[in-house]
Amino acid sequence: MHAIVWPEGYVPGFSDNFASNEVIVAGLAAARVWPLLARPEAWPTYYENCSDIAFHGAAGPELAAGTRFFFRTFGFPVECEVTEYEVPEGNRPGRVAWHGWSGEGDQRLDVHHAWLVEDLSGGRVRVLTQETQNGAPAKELAAAVPNPMINGHQAWLVGLIAAAQG
Template sequence: MTTDIDWPDRYLPGLTDLFVSNETIVANLTSADIWPLLVDITQWEFYYDNVCKITPPSSGPILEKGDRFSFSTFGFPPIQTEVAESVAPSSTTPGRLAWIAKLDGNEDEAIDVYHAWIVEDLSHGRVRIFTQESQIGRPAIQLAAKKPNPIWMGHQDWLDGLVKTAREARATKA
């Protein structure tokens, strides 16, 4: 297992209309602190302001490969989403989560997204949280033209919210 994103050919960065990459490495947290907050879709609204109208999978709120769910973000109506990868982190391998999200509509509305995450423990009590997203469609072209890039900024807020919430949860346990 690698610490790179496993990109489906359709979503290869550089060949799509928009690509963003965000990463943070922080001390005094572990993948075990981060992972439950990321894969439990009911937690997202508590630490990420740019998500709403979440409909969890019928199997429950913990995202597993093949699960279908929807959520709204960046002002889009609820986007239909399917989990492409969900592998919890272990002491020797990083956690991996990825989904394909599609919003159907005319060419001004339709968007096709691949969003992937890697959560891994590093030496010296650090954790790395890495996320990348590749988008196809006219809305992606319009978002890519905005400066600063709202997708990049939104994902950085997501990372920061994950870290803040994980730190608060850890402090509560102590």
């Protein structure tokens, strides 16, 4: 199976916080999942932990490499720039990743949030989302029990799959 591509400074184990969530579901294809992930205005319809989605400039409504957008999640206002975007096609998985940032100075949070959507044998789809974070807020999130990033991203995956199945 394919893996996330990590930029320097965001490799898991060398960042302040890391979350990894994955689902594999039978009877669903990447082509059904991808549009719900690629269009951020759909996110709040299946994931309650995001709001206030807005694109900068003439971008949107679909993500694309270099696209700048904004949303609120986990109590943070997050500015984002898409750093990787490949639509799933044939045997090639779909990939989308963004660098996000929030706050300033000692309270700045920097993240790399990546998604991989791939068709597997037997009519299955795999959706993997992983995020690394750096900064004081990331250290606080990493110490929290239960881990809000793991739980929040699992809710995002569950909602995404339910929406794709519906």
